[in-house]
Amino acid sequence: xxxxxxxxxxxxxxxxxxxxxxxxxxxxxxxxxxxxxxxxxxxxxxxxxxxxxxxxxxxxxxxxxxxxxxxxxxxxxxxxxxxxxxxxxxxxxxxxxxxxxxxxxxxxxxxxxxxxxxxxxxxxxxxxxxxxxxxxxxxxxxxxxxxxxxxxxxxxxxxxxxxxxxxxxxxxxxxxxxxxxxxxxxxxxxxxxxxxxxxxxxxxxxxxxxxxxxxxxxxxxxxxxxxxxxxxxxxxxxxxxxxxxxxxxxxxxxxxxxxxxxxxxxxxxxxxxxxxxxxxxxxxxxxxxxxxxxxxxxxxxxxxxxxxxxxxxxxxxxxxxxxxxxxxxxxxxxxxxxxxxxxxxxxxxxxxxxxxxxxxxxxxxxxxxxxxxxxxxxxxxxxxxxxxxxxxxxxxxxxxxxxxxxxxxxxxx
Amino acid sequence: xxxxxxxxxxxxxxxxxxxxxxxxxxxxxxxxxxxxxxxxxxxxxxxxxxxxxxxxxxxxxxxxxxxxxxxxxxxxxxxxxxxxxxxxxxxxxxxxxxxxxxxxxxxxxxxxxxxxxxxxxxxxxxxxxxxxxxxxxxxxxxxxxxxxxxxxxxxxxxxxxxxxxxxxxxxxxxxxxxxxxxxxxxxxxxxxxxxxxxxxxxxxxxxxxxxxxxxxxxxxxxxxxxxxxxxxxxxxxxxxxxxxxxxxxxxxxxxxxxx
Amino acid sequence: xxxxxxxxxxxxxxxxxxxxxxxxxxxxxxxxxxxxxxxxxxxxxxxxxxxxxxxxxxxxxxxxxxxxxxxxxxxxxxxxxxxxxxxxxxxxxxxxxxxxxxxxxxxxxxxxxxxxxxxxxxxxxxxxxxxxxxxxxxxxxxxxxxxxxxxxxxxxxxxxxxxxxxxxxxxxxxxxxxxxxxxxxxxxxxxxxxxxxxxxxxxxxxxx
Numbered sequence: 001x002x003x004x005x006x007x008x009x010x011x012x013x014x015x016x017x018x019x020x021x022x023x024x025x026x027x028x029x030x031x032x033x034x035x036x037x038x039x040x041x042x043x044x045x046x047x048x049x050x051x052x053x054x055x056x057x058x059x060x061x062x063x064x065x066x067x068x069x070x071x072x073x074x075x076x077x078x079x080x081x082x083x084x085x086x087x088x089x090x091x092x093x094x095x096x097x098x099x100x101x102x103x104x105x106x107x108x109x110x111x112x113x114x115x116x117x118x119x120x121x122x123x124x125x126x127x128x129x130x131x132x133x134x135x136x137x138x139x140x141x142x143x144x145x146x147x148x149x150x151x152x153x154x155x156x157x158x159x160x161x162x163x164x165x166x167x168x169x170x171x172x173x174x175x176x177x178x179x180x181x182x183x184x185x186x187x188x189x190x191x192x193x194x195x196x197x198x199x200x201x202x203x204x205x206x207x208x209x210x211x212x213x214x215x216x217x218x219x220x221x222x223x224x225x226x227x228x229x230x231x232x233x234x235x236x237x238x239x240x241x242x243x244x245x246x247x248x249x250x251x252x253x254x255x256x257x258x259x260x261x262x263x264x265x266x267x268x269x270x271x272x273x274x275x276x277x278x279x280x281x282x283x284x285x286x287x288x289x290x291x292x293x294x295x296x297x298x299x300x301x302x303x304x305x306x307x308x309x310x311x312x313x314x315x316x317x318x319x320x321x322x323x324x325x326x327x328x329x330x331x332x333x334x335x336x337x338x339x340x341x342x343x344x345x346x347x348x349x350x351x352x353x354x355x356x357x358x359x360x361x362x363x364x365x366x367x368x369x370x371x372x373x374x375x376x377x378x379x380x381x382x383x384x385x386x387x388x389x390x391x392x393x394x395x396x397x398x399x400x401x402x403x404x405x406x407x408x409x410x411x412x413x
Numbered sequence: 414x415x416x417x418x419x420x421x422x423x424x425x426x427x428x429x430x431x432x433x434x435x436x437x438x439x440x441x442x443x444x445x446x447x448x449x450x451x452x453x454x455x456x457x458x459x460x461x462x463x464x465x466x467x468x469x470x471x472x473x474x475x476x477x478x479x480x481x482x483x484x485x486x487x488x489x490x491x492x493x494x495x496x497x498x499x500x501x502x503x504x505x506x507x508x509x510x511x512x513x514x515x516x517x518x519x520x521x522x523x524x525x526x527x528x529x530x531x532x533x534x535x536x537x538x539x540x541x542x543x544x545x546x547x548x549x550x551x552x553x554x555x556x557x558x559x560x561x562x563x564x565x566x567x568x569x570x571x572x573x574x575x576x577x578x579x580x581x582x583x584x585x586x587x588x589x590x591x592x593x594x595x596x597x598x599x600x601x602x603x604x605x606x607x608x609x610x611x612x613x614x615x616x617x618x619x620x621x622x623x624x625x626x627x628x629x630x631x632x633x634x635x636x637x638x639x640x641x642x643x644x645x646x647x648x649x650x651x652x653x654x655x656x657x658x659x660x661x662x663x664x665x666x667x668x669x670x671x672x
Numbered sequence: 673x674x675x676x677x678x679x680x681x682x683x684x685x686x687x688x689x690x691x692x693x694x695x696x697x698x699x700x701x702x703x704x705x706x707x708x709x710x711x712x713x714x715x716x717x718x719x720x721x722x723x724x725x726x727x728x729x730x731x732x733x734x735x736x737x738x739x740x741x742x743x744x745x746x747x748x749x750x751x752x753x754x755x756x757x758x759x760x761x762x763x764x765x766x767x768x769x770x771x772x773x774x775x776x777x778x779x780x781x782x783x784x785x786x787x788x789x790x791x792x793x794x795x796x797x798x799x800x801x802x803x804x805x806x807x808x809x810x811x812x813x814x815x816x817x818x819x820x821x822x823x824x825x826x827x828x829x830x831x832x833x834x835x836x837x838x839x840x841x842x843x844x845x846x847x848x849x850x851x852x853x854x855x856x857x858x859x860x861x862x863x864x865x866x867x868x869x870x871x872x873x874x875x876x877x878x879x880x
Contacts, residue, residue: 045669066710067710070710070713070714073713074713084482084483087483087552088483090636091483091484091485091488091635092485092487092488092717093713093717094712094713094715094717095708095709095710095711095712095713096709096713097635097636097640098643098709099709099710099713101640102709242669246665246692247665247666247669250658250661250662250665250666251662251666253658253661253662253695253699254655254658254659254662257651257654257655257658258655260651261648261651261652261655264644264647264648264651265644265648267644268455268640268641268643268644268645268647268648269455269641269644270455271640272556277556277557277559278557280553280556280557280633281553281557282550524724650702650705651702653698654695654698654699654702657691657694657695657698658695660691661691661692661695664691
């Protein structure tokens with residue numbers, strides 16, 4: 001705050017740190033690197049509230065790691081002990097119920113924030129050159145986070161954990177040729193028990209830290225290419241940008257506190273809104289609970305899985321819905337990034353959100369009758385949007401004119 | 414074109430099937446009447462007196478058939494039981510100990526950090542003794558059971574003796590309004606004046622049902638009171654912080670916006 | 673314009689700085705409060721049951737024999753001393769070779785602060801954890817002649833006599849601790865409870 005010179009190219013005008021900080025910085029320039037990337041770093045001046053979710057995801061990730069480590073200290077990964085060890089965390093461990101509540105709420109809201117973050121990328125065309133790698137690392141993170149969430153959901157070893165594991169391992173078994181072997185590697189023995197739980201516990205723990213590593217790549221990529229913005233045009237002059245601190249630190253802070261309020265409300269007052277009550281019954285291989293369904297964040301994919309009559313076909317559809325996103329930078333050839341200037345895409349994206357929600361609702365129901373039709377139509381639309389509409393729109397769409405610069409659009413030219 | 418036709422067909426199908434679904438729901442869903450509970454809602458808190466009475470009902474009646482494995486006697490400090498009372502209670506329960514030197518099973522008086530003693534040595538034994546169905550564990554019953562507290566109360570007060578004239582009669586089964594098929598193997602557990610509350614509250618079936626329901630809800634969610642209290646403080650803190658942060662953000666951004 | 677705004681930053685730092693500092697302090701306070709459940713969960717989970725007295729059946733313990741019971745997770749030696757053993761404990765030559773022959777350091781309840789360091793002379797009761805670095809000493813019975821009974825620590829060679837008193841010139845600094853104990857019947861010893869009218873908090877013993 002004492003440095004008035006935010007005007008220069010970042011890091012160039014920052015006075016060298018003195019004293020101990022300077023001594024360290026000369027030998028290992030962590031302080032100046034931090035200043036360059038998180039204080040003086042310049043971002044487009046027109047980032048809206050949807051750009052808060054990067055910071056929100058970072059904070060929730062840290063919270064997940066911290067609570068996860070402390071929960072792991074009290075968890076037992078055995079068929080006989082897992083359920084009771086989680087009960088003991090919830091009941092007897094001092095402060096344990098709060099740690100577990102944070103971890104559970106955090107998992108749900110992490111996925112929610114991730115979907116919003118992803119949608120923002122879709123809407124404003126953040127996957128286009130030069131941000132393809134940024135987009136790809138983001139998608140890798142999505143897959144890793146989903147795998148981590150799934151593995152984590154196994155750990156309490158309640159009814160939903162057990163039967164979720166059962167359904168997914170059987171689905172993996174539907175892969176032609178290698179399916180049987182894959183299923184066997186996943187379960188680790190002839191039944192879902194100690195070996196399975198132990199593997200998934202280690203996997204869950206390990207994946208969390210791999211996620212941190214890939215987040216490092218993701219953040220590096222955004223600091224190389226710079227942030228996209230709601231207009232989707234690159235900043236040209238310094239007028240188009242603002243420094244990270246104090247402008248976006250203060251804005252992120254407001255977003256974070258609002259997010260924390262939602263987090264708190266769910267965690268303290270409506271803890272069972274997101275949790276599945278059946279998972280409070282211990283795993284029982286002899287009785288399948290009445291309505292098994294995955295956590296809400298997997299429902300759209302579950303809807304796709306159910307909509308295809310063949311087991312392997314369903315698996316392909318669910319996996320394909322994510323794989324297709326990896327090709328997005330090359331499917332959408334339009335030079336215009338932001339959907340603000342692409343009327344057709346804008347409507348198409350709205351439809352995509354509706355299709356995604358419909359798939360989730362269909363995933364909540366048994367795949368029959370109306371819901372089967374809804375799931376198929378929504379699934380068709382989902383793939384149609386990426387594989388047909390976007391490539392066609394690049395050629396046919398009548399786009400709106402782009403402003404000459406960010407500052408001009410903000411009325412500040 | 415294809416899509417439009419399908420969409421139209423879908424709309425038509427949905428329209429047509431709407432009355433069908435209402436017709437299909439002929440066996441009316443068992444939605445118990447809503448009761449007023451102290452612990453309901455985001456600010457609800459448990460009434461410790463009711464919990465203590467409820468534990469008495471659980472201890473004297475429910476626990477003869479139902480386990481509550483996840484709880485330890487120490488956890489009862491959460492319903493306001495004193496350390497000495499917990500020690501005495503635990504001591505009065507004989508818990509299976511390790512086999513003795515000749516391999517014979519032993520038992521020992523319970524300790525405060527023992528888990529609640531289960532009435533049966535295993536679920537299989539319970540099922541064998543209770544007509545094929547093991548009485549469910551009650552640690553989280555109030556969460557797992559749809560409609561939780563309301564259903565528990567309705568169920569406990571829903572036995573009809575004798576059953577209504579048109580109800581099927583099966584020996585060994587009892588009529589209850591609030592179970593699927595209206596028949597259940599569990600006999601009516603509560604009777605007027607079956608126990609005496611030390612605080613003088615008349616132990617009617619309704620009173621016992623209310624108290625034990627409170628206790629079961631507490632057992633399923635023992636930190637609810639603390640959770641609601643902590644949550645309130647955290648929300649107040651966050652709102653205060655939000656006001657500060659918004660002011661700081663506005664002040665900072667004014668320099669950009671006002672130009 | 674951005675340039676202009678950047679200069680205003682330096683001309684009116686007061687209020688923004690104050691607001692920023694208060695907000696930052698608020699965030700920091702919140703983060704610290706978040707640490708509470710984490711720290712709480714690390715608190716040692718002392719099991720209340722471990723502090724309950726343990727009854728030990730000593731009916732099968734022959735003179736000259738030692739048995740090990742478990743109390744508060746620690747091995748407790750119960751030694752039934754022979755009359756020769758007891759005579760030996762009062763031998764002046766032995767006493768001269770002890771670091772703390774009168775048990776002046778708090779390692780035992782007051783009712784065991786005597787030459788045999790126990791409630792009744794026949795039974796010696798010690799926590800079998802060497803006061804040096806916590807290994808479990810090994811009992812060596814008196815086998816007549818010069819082979820006087822003693823405890824040897826396998827780790828660093830500390831030696832204790834049959835009253836658990838440490839010899840001179842060994843690394844262990846203190847006598848073996850004596851737990852609270854009482855003979856409830858001729859065949860039953862209770863660990864963790866003191867005789868009527870006495871009390872002893874075992875956690876008050878001197879440790880390095």
